[in-house]
Amino acid sequence: MAERTPWSLAGALRGLRGRKTIDDSTWEDLEEALLVADFGPDITEALMAQMRAQVAKYSTTDPEDLNRMLREALEERLAKHDTTLKLSDRPAVVLVVGVNGVGKTTTIGKLAKFVANSGRSVVVGAADTFRAAAVDQLATWAERAGVDIVRPQMEGQDPSAVAYQTVEWAIAHGTEIVIIDTAGRLQTKSGLMDELSKIRRVIEKQAPIAEVLLVLDATTGQNGLAQAEAFLEHAGVTGLVLTKLDGSAKGGFVLAVQERTGIPVKLVGNGEGIGDLAGFTPHAFAAALIG
Numbered sequence: 348m349a350e351r352t353p354w355s356l357a358g359a360l361r362g363l364r365g366r367k368t369i370d371d372s373t374w375e376d377l378e379e380a381l382l383v384a385d386f387g388p389d390i391t392e393a394l395m396a397q398m399r400a401q402v403a404k405y406s407t408t409d410p411e412d413l414n415r416m417l418r419e420a421l422e423e424r425l426a427k428h429d430t431t432l433k434l435s436d437r438p439a440v441v442l443v444v445g446v447n448g449v450g451k452t453t454t455i456g457k458l459a460k461f462v463a464n465s466g467r468s469v470v471v472g473a474a475d476t477f478r479a480a481a482v483d484q485l486a487t488w489a490e491r492a493g494v495d496i497v498r499p500q501m502e503g504q505d506p507s508a509v510a511y512q513t514v515e516w517a518i519a520h521g522t523e524i525v526i527i528d529t530a531g532r533l534q535t536k537s538g539l540m541d542e543l544s545k546i547r548r549v550i551e552k553q554a555p556i557a558e559v560l561l562v563l564d565a566t567t568g569q570n571g572l573a574q575a576e577a578f579l580e581h582a583g584v585t586g587l588v589l590t591k592l593d594g595s596a597k598g599g600f601v602l603a604v605q606e607r608t609g610i611p612v613k614l615v616g617n618g619e620g621i622g623d624l625a626g627f628t629p630h631a632f633a634a635a636l637i638g
């Protein structure tokens with residue numbers, strides 16, 4: 348993550364760092380940079396208070412000190428959650444959920460490749476039977492990633508049946524990792540949540556669920572989070588995936604979303620290519636954020 352990113356605060360902080368001393372305009376610029384980056388008012392206020400207190404405590408006037416303190420404060424807050432993917436079960440079943448268009452299918456393709464690259468066998472399950480095109484799209488990604496796929500046996504098959512068959516297939520073939528795609532939208536919210544809980548129940552008849560990953564589009568920032576509320580309330584989410592960070596100026600959203608939901612960010616999507624997915628490391632992210 349060393350390259351320049353649109354979500355880095357480095358540009359916004361350049362003016363601040365270019366000054367000889369910390370003054371009133373430093374604080375104004377810092378506050379604006381934090382708000383523009385979508386940290387949200389609460390975190391912005393807390394960070395501002397923390398930085399003012401630290402600057403006073405160490406009686407520094409050097410903007411470089413402030414920059415370093417900010418990076419350390421962000422890293423400390425980002426590291427409050429365990430951001431590692433838990434894939435030690437065999438099979439390790441990963442359920443991927445989220446509203447349509449956020450990048451679910453793309454993320455599954457990238458994740459399949461990411462896991463396969465580390466030498467583990469993978470099968471993906473096309474349990475988004477709601478849209479026929481979704482199955483074909485997932486099949487294309489599975490092929491690119493060089494992993495197996497279990498498709499519905501007929502159009503519109505019960506998604507939980509596909510999820511069940513995928514896990515069954517993995518157990519029969521000794522496949523280590525199972526990644527299941529789910530529909531983003533049904534007619535009603537309760538229909539969607541009933542379907543998800545049914546998928547969970549049938550999977551758990553055969554294997555525990557290792558991770559439920561909620562995919563969020565970083566370009567929509569905190570507004571997009573509202574759309575995902577039902578998943579957060581009912582889907583048993585264990586980790587967040589932030590997609591489209593490459594096209595987003597909202598680097599602060601990463602911290603905001605983690606603090607607001609209490610759920611760790613486990614993966615970050617940085618582009619449309621199959622290699623554009625990275626695990627989430629607070630130290631590296633804080634460094635890239637501050638620049």
Ligand SMILES: Nc1nc2c(ncn2[C@@H]2O[C@H](COP(=O)(O)OP(=O)(O)OP(=O)(O)O)[C@@H](O)[C@H]2O)c(=O)[nH]1
Nearest residue numbers: 447448449450451452453531590591616617618619
């Ligand atoms: N720039 C960028 N684009 C992304 C990223 N992830 C996904 N996309 C794009 O976002 C669009 C939607 O991605 P999909 O994977 O089809 O989203 P989905 O959530 O599966 O959508 P449905 O299949 O409609 O439910 C596609 O054009 C992807 O190429 C990312 O990390 N960066």
